[in-house]
Amino acid sequence: MTDATDAVGDAVRNALRQEPLDPDMFDPVCPSSAMPFRVGDKWTGMIVRCLEGGPRRFTELRAPLRAVTPKVLSETLRAMERDGLLTRRPYDENPPRVEYALTPLGRSLIPLLDAARAWSETHLPHLLAARRNHRRDAP
Amino acid sequence: MTDATDAVGDAVRNALRQEPLDPDMFDPVCPSSAMPFRVGDKWTGMIVRCLEGGPRRFTELRAPLRAVTPKVLSETLRAMERDGLLTRRPYDENPPRVEYALTPLGRSLIPLLDAARAWSETHLPHLLAARRNHRRDAP
DNA sequence: GGGCCCGGTTACTTCAACGGTATCGGCGCT
DNA sequence: AGCGCCGATACCGTTGAAGTAACCGGGCCC
Numbered sequence: 067m068t069d070a071t072d073a074v075g076d077a078v079r080n081a082l083r084q085e086p087l088d089p090d091m092f093d094p095v096c097p098s099s100a101m102p103f104r105v106g107d108k109w110t111g112m113i114v115r116c117l118e119g120g121p122r123r124f125t126e127l128r129a130p131l132r133a134v135t136p137k138v139l140s141e142t143l144r145a146m147e148r149d150g151l152l153t154r155r156p157y158d159e160n161p162p163r164v165e166y167a168l169t170p171l172g173r174s175l176i177p178l179l180d181a182a183r184a185w186s187e188t189h190l191p192h193l194l195a196a197r198r199n200h201r202r203d204a205p
Numbered sequence: 206m207t208d209a210t211d212a213v214g215d216a217v218r219n220a221l222r223q224e225p226l227d228p229d230m231f232d233p234v235c236p237s238s239a240m241p242f243r244v245g246d247k248w249t250g251m252i253v254r255c256l257e258g259g260p261r262r263f264t265e266l267r268a269p270l271r272a273v274t275p276k277v278l279s280e281t282l283r284a285m286e287r288d289g290l291l292t293r294r295p296y297d298e299n300p301p302r303v304e305y306a307l308t309p310l311g312r313s314l315i316p317l318l319d320a321a322r323a324w325s326e327t328h329l330p331h332l333l334a335a336r337r338n339h340r341r342d343a344p
Numbered sequence: 345g346g347g348c349c350c351g352g353t354t355a356c357t358t359c360a361a362c363g364g365t366a367t368c369g370g371c372g373c374t
Numbered sequence: 375a376g377c378g379c380c381g382a383t384a385c386c387g388t389t390g391a392a393g394t395a396a397c398c399g400g401g402c403c404c
Binding site: 123124125136137139140156160161162163164 | 378379380381382383384
């Protein structure tokens with residue numbers, strides 16, 4: 067039996083903050099290996115996608131970015147903060163809580179990511195087919 | 206990424222066999238250091254721009270891409286050929302002549318490059334300013 | 345026969361990104 | 375007392391892209 071304050075807290079949380087990120091939101095096969103473009107560092111584009119729906123904390127980001135180690139995630143977040151793509155906001159609580167949120171500048175990358183994804187949906191199969199044929203033609 | 210596209214462009218170029226590429230068509234300061242995205246390898250985007258107006262030969266490409274060494278240019282071109290982004294066409298002449306031309310797949314990247322350039326024109330100054338401020342705030 | 349030109353190739357080195365493992369500090373819980 | 379949570383940081387190793395320097399083959403011209 068949950069008590070009323072907890073229910074309110076959950077409601078607020080769900081209003082301000084979304085459902086957990088899908089751990090499978092990124093296809094482990096596709097990313098940097100095949101797509102002929104990249105936004106920022108290896109993880110930048112995926113982080114923007116994760117923050118698209120609202121702020122997230124460090125460990126929330128680790129779920130969908132399963133392969134990323136805390137070191138690399140921390141480095142990438144810092145670089146993005148330095149470039150004004152996101153803000154880092156620590157809360158004085160315990161256990162510690164830090165929230166990362168996109169700035170308008172960070173959000174401005176979203177159309178670019180959309181364009182890249184659209185390109186991939188249309189053309190990436192051609193690219194991969196060309197790659198396969200080439201291997202067959204000139205080994 | 207600055208370039209030397211002029212609206213007069215394609216018709217004239219295709220009819221007359223184009224003018225030499227402008228050796229200064231790429232800003233040596235801007236490219237990989239600042240822009241938060243890349244198309245393919247370091248040089249791929251610039252090569253697409255160079256071939257946008259029609260086929261070019263190896264040494265023609267070396268003029269605008271001043272920093273590129275023959276090794277890297279050769280590697281990049283072969284990777285792009287493998288991926289179906291361009292075709293390589295050697296002529297049986299002498300001195301040897303080889304022409305590289307974009308395929309439709311390669312051309313399909315142009316809108317993406319345009320979007321990236323548009324982003325840069327609008328937002329890159331903000332990013333650079335944020336980077337400067339950050340250095341000032343937390344040294 | 346000794347240059348030159350074009351379109352490369354080969355061998356070696358450098359450098360930054362990325363990754364792995366281990367550890368920390370502060371607090372609360374049992 | 376000891377453990378675990380969260381958000382990191384330190385140290386070190388690997389990898390792969392990129393750069394440097396030198397050379398090559400084959401015609402052509404002097």
